[in-house]
Amino acid sequence: MLQINNLHAMVGGTEILKGLTLSLNPGEIHAIMGPNGAGKSTLSYVLGGRPGYDVTDGSVTFNGTDLLDMPPHERAAAGLFLGFQYPVEIPGVSNVQFLREALNAQRKARGEEPLSGGEFLKLARAQADAMGMDMDMLKRPVNVGFSGGEKKRNEMVQMGILDPSLAILDETDSGLDIDALRVVGEGINRIMRKPDKAVLLITHYQRLLDYVKPDFVHVLADGRIVRSGGAELAHELEREGYRELAA
Amino acid sequence: MNAMLLPTRKDEAWRYADLDALARVWPVAAPEQIIVASGQAETRYLIQSAADGAVAIHQLAITLEAGSRLDFHVLNAGGAYGRVSLDVTLKDGAHFELGGVILGTGEQVLEIVTTVTHAEPNATSNQVVRSVLGGHATGSYLGKVAVARDAQKTDASQSVKAMLLDRTATANAKPELEIYADDVKCAHGATVGELDKAALFYLASRGLPPAEAKQLLLQAFVAGVFEGAEAQEALTSAALVKLGAMV
Numbered sequence: 157m158l159q160i161n162n163l164h165a166m167v168g169g170t171e172i173l174k175g176l177t178l179s180l181n182p183g184e185i186h187a188i189m190g191p192n193g194a195g196k197s198t199l200s201y202v203l204g205g206r207p208g209y210d211v212t213d214g215s216v217t218f219n220g221t222d223l224l225d226m227p228p229h230e231r232a233a234a235g236l237f238l239g240f241q242y243p244v245e246i247p248g249v250s251n252v253q254f255l256r257e258a259l260n261a262q263r264k265a266r267g268e269e270p271l272s273g274g275e276f277l278k279l280a281r282a283q284a285d286a287m288g289m290d291m292d293m294l295k296r297p298v299n300v301g302f303s304g305g306e307k308k309r310n311e312m313v314q315m316g317i318l319d320p321s322l323a324i325l326d327e328t329d330s331g332l333d334i335d336a337l338r339v340v341g342e343g344i345n346r347i348m349r350k351p352d353k354a355v356l357l358i359t360h361y362q363r364l365l366d367y368v369k370p371d372f373v374h375v376l377a378d379g380r381i382v383r384s385g386g387a388e389l390a391h392e393l394e395r396e397g398y399r400e401l402a403a
Numbered sequence: 404m405n406a407m408l409l410p411t412r413k414d415e416a417w418r419y420a421d422l423d424a425l426a427r428v429w430p431v432a433a434p435e436q437i438i439v440a441s442g443q444a445e446t447r448y449l450i451q452s453a454a455d456g457a458v459a460i461h462q463l464a465i466t467l468e469a470g471s472r473l474d475f476h477v478l479n480a481g482g483a484y485g486r487v488s489l490d491v492t493l494k495d496g497a498h499f500e501l502g503g504v505i506l507g508t509g510e511q512v513l514e515i516v517t518t519v520t521h522a523e524p525n526a527t528s529n530q531v532v533r534s535v536l537g538g539h540a541t542g543s544y545l546g547k548v549a550v551a552r553d554a555q556k557t558d559a560s561q562s563v564k565a566m567l568l569d570r571t572a573t574a575n576a577k578p579e580l581e582i583y584a585d586d587v588k589c590a591h592g593a594t595v596g597e598l599d600k601a602a603l604f605y606l607a608s609r610g611l612p613p614a615e616a617k618q619l620l621l622q623a624f625v626a627g628v629f630e631g632a633e634a635q636e637a638l639t640s641a642a643l644v645k646l647g648a649m650v
Contacts, residue, residue: 227607227613228607229607233610237608240605243605244599244601244602244605246599248622248627249619254609254619257611258609258611261612261615262610298605
């Protein structure tokens, strides 16, 4: 589904990714762990297409097409979802209005009919309910005045509504208390744990992986994958620290 | 000043005007007089959507008698040169509310120029102006608040924000206070900014094409101004048409 091959990327003139290779198949959940500054967020932004992140070498294909050649909104329409570590606050733009426009823009790009207001609200309500989020909150401006946990729940509601085939989740667990962590973890499982979908879970800590069991764990250090293994690798990292493993 | 004499740049109120365009229609008609009777509340609106290349000058002289109120909403968006000037005099306890939006593109020069005179005590005024400017357009708000010697308990506020879509566009914001009383509150704020790149990427990552994402943010930027206006729908839809052509 996703093939990352020898990816090199620069941010502000500094090379952050230095030859990263990784492959995700449908039905798989991969976790990428690593110390601060290893390039975890850079990887998510490069995959999402954020301006200012320049790929200098290597390739990324998504279902056989060149992902790096597509602008961010086309990547979304192709089925990629980027969960933000710091979801952006957008005053004056209501969640539901923005999500309906976004979903219908995606559907249009795929040659599908737009959802009517009623159909959309039904879908939005179901997804908000599933994440324990108040419908009133979904009508409020995007992330404005939301707590850290509410922002992450909102990311999951958005993911549920947009129903991507590939989710890149950047530190979705940061800023969450234990209860919110469980809700978000269950959300990821419910929405993405399917034979035709894949997840790249970028995280600093092992604790989210108690709820979302990865099939593969990779250690990212200094812009490269330095070690890969099964779920047990996460526990090993938690015990030994990154320094030992990255060495 | 001789009313028949074409203003020059030395006239503060015409400092940013398109004087060549003005010359084409000079002399202009005397200001329209509006008097709101004591204790009455009125609403007015103006949609300046003159044809491309046209010159539109709207001058109003407004007197608010004791205890009266006027809500004035204006969209200044059409023509090569569009000027809306309001000369407002407030009597005891009167209230003046201005909600103005300037949307300029190409070579347009658009202005909202106000003089709000608090002639007697206890009067209040609130002016909110939002501008969106692209291309080589110039948008100006010149707002003078004059508080007479005995006009105690005056409460006047001005909020001016401009958004530049291109570095070649110009926004002028000039709140000006002239206060001769000592027990008054006069607040003013002015900012000039650009579209939030982080918000644009967030919207794009959910599938919104760039033009739609920009329009959504600009819509939010100006939306509040017309909230509660008598002609909210007409003002808002005229603004949306213009914004749609700008992004």
